[in-house]
Amino acid sequence: MVSAVVPFDAKRIPRAHTLAFAAAWIVLAVVAWALAPVRTLPGPSEVLGALSRLWWEGGLGPELFQTVRLIAEATLVSAALSLGVAWSVTVPALRPLVRGLSKLRFLGLTGLVFPFTLAFGGGHGLKVALLVFGMSTFLVTQVARIVDEIPRAELDLMRVLGASRARTMWEVVVRGTLDKTLDAVRQNVAMGWSMITMVEGISRAEGGLGAMLLNQNKHFKLAEVYAILAVVLAVGLLIDLGMGALEAALCPHTRLTRSQS
Amino acid sequence: MNAPIVLSAKDVHVSRSGTAVLGGVSFDIVDRTREGAVTGQVVCILGPSGVGKTTLLRVLAGLDAPDAGAVTGVAGAPLVAGDVGLVFQDYPLIAHRTVRDNVVLAGTLRGLSGPKLEARADELLARVGLVAQASLFPAQLSGGQRQRAAIAQQLVVPRRLLLLDEPFSGLDPAALAGISELVVAVANEHDLNTVVIVTHDVRAALRVSDTVIILGRGAKGGGARVIETIDLCARGIAWGEGDDAARARIEREITERLTS
Numbered sequence: 350m351v352s353a354v355v356p357f358d359a360k361r362i363p364r365a366h367t368l369a370f371a372a373a374w375i376v377l378a379v380v381a382w383a384l385a386p387v388r389t390l391p392g393p394s395e396v397l398g399a400l401s402r403l404w405w406e407g408g409l410g411p412e413l414f415q416t417v418r419l420i421a422e423a424t425l426v427s428a429a430l431s432l433g434v435a436w437s438v439t440v441p442a443l444r445p446l447v448r449g450l451s452k453l454r455f456l457g458l459t460g461l462v463f464p465f466t467l468a469f470g471g472g473h474g475l476k477v478a479l480l481v482f483g484m485s486t487f488l489v490t491q492v493a494r495i496v497d498e499i500p501r502a503e504l505d506l507m508r509v510l511g512a513s514r515a516r517t518m519w520e521v522v523v524r525g526t527l528d529k530t531l532d533a534v535r536q537n538v539a540m541g542w543s544m545i546t547m548v549e550g551i552s553r554a555e556g557g558l559g560a561m562l563l564n565q566n567k568h569f570k571l572a573e574v575y576a577i578l579a580v581v582l583a584v585g586l587l588i589d590l591g592m593g594a595l596e597a598a599l600c601p602h603t604r605l606t607r608s609q610s
Numbered sequence: 611m612n613a614p615i616v617l618s619a620k621d622v623h624v625s626r627s628g629t630a631v632l633g634g635v636s637f638d639i640v641d642r643t644r645e646g647a648v649t650g651q652v653v654c655i656l657g658p659s660g661v662g663k664t665t666l667l668r669v670l671a672g673l674d675a676p677d678a679g680a681v682t683g684v685a686g687a688p689l690v691a692g693d694v695g696l697v698f699q700d701y702p703l704i705a706h707r708t709v710r711d712n713v714v715l716a717g718t719l720r721g722l723s724g725p726k727l728e729a730r731a732d733e734l735l736a737r738v739g740l741v742a743q744a745s746l747f748p749a750q751l752s753g754g755q756r757q758r759a760a761i762a763q764q765l766v767v768p769r770r771l772l773l774l775d776e777p778f779s780g781l782d783p784a785a786l787a788g789i790s791e792l793v794v795a796v797a798n799e800h801d802l803n804t805v806v807i808v809t810h811d812v813r814a815a816l817r818v819s820d821t822v823i824i825l826g827r828g829a830k831g832g833g834a835r836v837i838e839t840i841d842l843c844a845r846g847i848a849w850g851e852g853d854d855a856a857r858a859r860i861e862r863e864i865t866e867r868l869t870s
Contacts, residue, residue, distance in 0.1 A: 502698055502700060502702040505696075505698065506698065506702045508691040508692065509673070509691060509692065510715070510716050510720075510763070511691075511719050511720050512719045520715075525704065525705065600706060602705055605749040605750050
């Protein structure tokens with residue numbers, strides 16, 4: 350227990366102790382929230398009550414399903430486009446194009462709503478397009494950097510072994526960086542998830558948590574608003590956990606590398 | 611009749627960012643013969659740090675083309691990447707494949723497959739002492755184990771020329787003896803096999819090689835050239851022959867040459 354308060358000893362703490370610390374911090378946060386003298390925020394019991402009402406009477410389940418479907422679709426499209434673009438950074442003639450696309454991340458989404466509405470006709474298509482744009486520009490940047498950082502020795506090894514360029518691309522770039530790529534996608538999903546309520550607010554026709562949040566906000570139902578935010582946070586964490594499990598299943602060597610680094 | 615040349619460098623020049631690294635490296639390695647024994651060649655390229663040893667090795671491996679000059683192998687055939695084995699200094703392996711899969715991959719890439727390849731991989735892992743580590747990932751291996759896995763990977767398809775970049779660095783005495791023994795055994799599998807080792811460890815080089823090539827820049831500077839080729843067979847200390855005193859004398863001679 351002594352090393353729990355000593356800097357740089359985190360890796361020596363047993364996992365059970367780490368979980369216990371996390372649980373203790375959560376309990377502390379909830380207690381602080383419940384006992385806070387300033388009453389600008391609804392208390393835990395009010396938020397729990399609102400959550401129950403939203404789930405059983407307010408249609409929170411179907412709205413949540415819409416939102417999860419939207420992020421899943423946006424993630425798949427974004428990953429497919431971004432990885433294809435980012436991997437092409439290996440081709441010298443395409444490098445400037447990849448770099449240029451990556452710079453588009455500095456464009457805000459707000460100004461793009463109008464042209465995207467014209468292009469995708471509003472509704473579901475618009476929401477997917479906005480999310481894909483917002484996510485892809487960052488994912489391209491991250492994955493292109495991962496590809497750039499592949500050690501030359503790995504590429505040389507494939508040449509020495511007599512591998513074709515296509516096989517080298519698969520073995521070193523695609524499969525060889527899958528752990529880091531999945532990690533980048535994981536961060537990207539988190540980014541997309543944090544944007545999702547805003548995007549759903551732009552086009553409310555399909556509903557979703559974002560539209561629900563704005564509706565509750567409009568009527569100053571703060572307990573409901575925080576209940577929806579709690580759901581957003583919890584589902585975001587679950588998605589992150591799932592992505593982590595996928596990475597561990599597909600890249601078992603990653604944990605070994607990390608544990609020894 | 612002259613012995614056939616198994617490896618030749620002719621006036622090899624390489625520059626990097628306008629600076630000459632290799633300034634006309636030339637040497638010929640001939641097929642060694644010993645009565646009653648299959649004998650390959652073990653050549654050590656010695657030189658001070660930064661002289662261009664690894665650059666030369668990359669040219670010999672066919673990874674980099676020289677700016678001028680040429681390197682050829684057995685019967686004057688040009689050396690092409692993929693036809694020459696090379697064990698890099700930091701022993702890169704494919705991180706997402708197990709040790710055994712790394713060896714099998716090397717065979718697959720050269721057109722082998724099926725039970726024959728599987729058996730060859732197992733045989734090589736046994737030979738380098740990595741049977742127990744066959745299902746581990748590279749990240750789980752020690753430096754010495756990675757080196758042996760990298761060597762097994764290069765041996766899965768027989769190639770006449772095997773290059774090793776600093777194979778003696780950072781090894782304990784037992785590992786050093788093991789790798790020395792393996793190098794000699796690989797060379798002696800076929801008369802035309804040649805193992806070229808780049809090292810700055812003079813003592814280890816003398817333990818395994820029959821030819822020592824010393825690279826240096828010379829008094830006028832410029833790119834590295836061969837400043838001396840020592841035939842250890844002619845000096846009577848190759849193949850485990852000769853006494854310690856003779857070996858120590860040559861070691862001093864080479865060290866003086868390297869530091870002068």
